[in-house]
Amino acid sequence: MSDEDQRYDFRIVSADGESTISFLLEKYVPGELPSISCAIEIKDHKFTGRGSNVWFTLREFESFVRRLKEGKVENRIELASRFPEDFEMSVETLRIRKEQLAIRYFLSTGKYGANADRIEVKLSGGFEIDQACYASMIERFGRLSSMAKAKSGDIKLD
Numbered sequence: 001m002s003d004e005d006q007r008y009d010f011r012i013v014s015a016d017g018e019s020t021i022s023f024l025l026e027k028y029v030p031g032e033l034p035s036i037s038c039a040i041e042i043k044d045h046k047f048t049g050r051g052s053n054v055w056f057t058l059r060e061f062e063s064f065v066r067r068l069k070e071g072k073v074e075n076r077i078e079l080a081s082r083f084p085e086d087f088e089m090s091v092e093t094l095r096i097r098k099e100q101l102a103i104r105y106f107l108s109t110g111k112y113g114a115n116a117d118r119i120e121v122k123l124s125g126g127f128e129i130d131q132a133c134y135a136s137m138i139e140r141f142g143r144l145s146s147m148a149k150a151k152s153g154d155i156k157l158d
Helices: 058-070 131-152
Strands: 010-015 019-031 037-044 047-057 075-082 087-093 101-112 118-130
Touching: 010 131, 019 131, 037 058, 037 101, 037 118, 037 131, 047 058, 047 101, 047 118, 058 075, 058 131, 118 131
Parallel strands: none
Antiparallel strands: 010 019, 019 037, 037 047, 075 087, 087 101, 101 118
16 A cells, blocks of 8 residues: 555545545544544546545435445435535446446535635546446445444444
């Protein structure tokens, strides 16, 4: 594992190896609406975007993992952050080659200008993944969910 890989809990890699989406678990907040926060970095060929404090409800996150495990990607399986304008990702089949899968994504972050106006910075796109990446993604998203719970003391990892 390279130094760059060690900064993230896991990474989705495109079939051509030129694009990645990396996730790093930042926080877990238990309570009435358990939630996790991740830093997400997307590199799609020469374009790069990074967002921190991208929040997901644990219920939405675990539902996404469950749908991935069921393997029913006929249309698309979506994961959206608590604030959908921050991050969305979907796994879908390609229209022409049904056995091939694609990741589509949208990442946005905001900054404030001198006059306090919010300026949005956005990156969106997609790339193909192979079946090995899909299998790894299922396992690693599940592990990320378990890591979040373990940080709160809900479960223990082996």
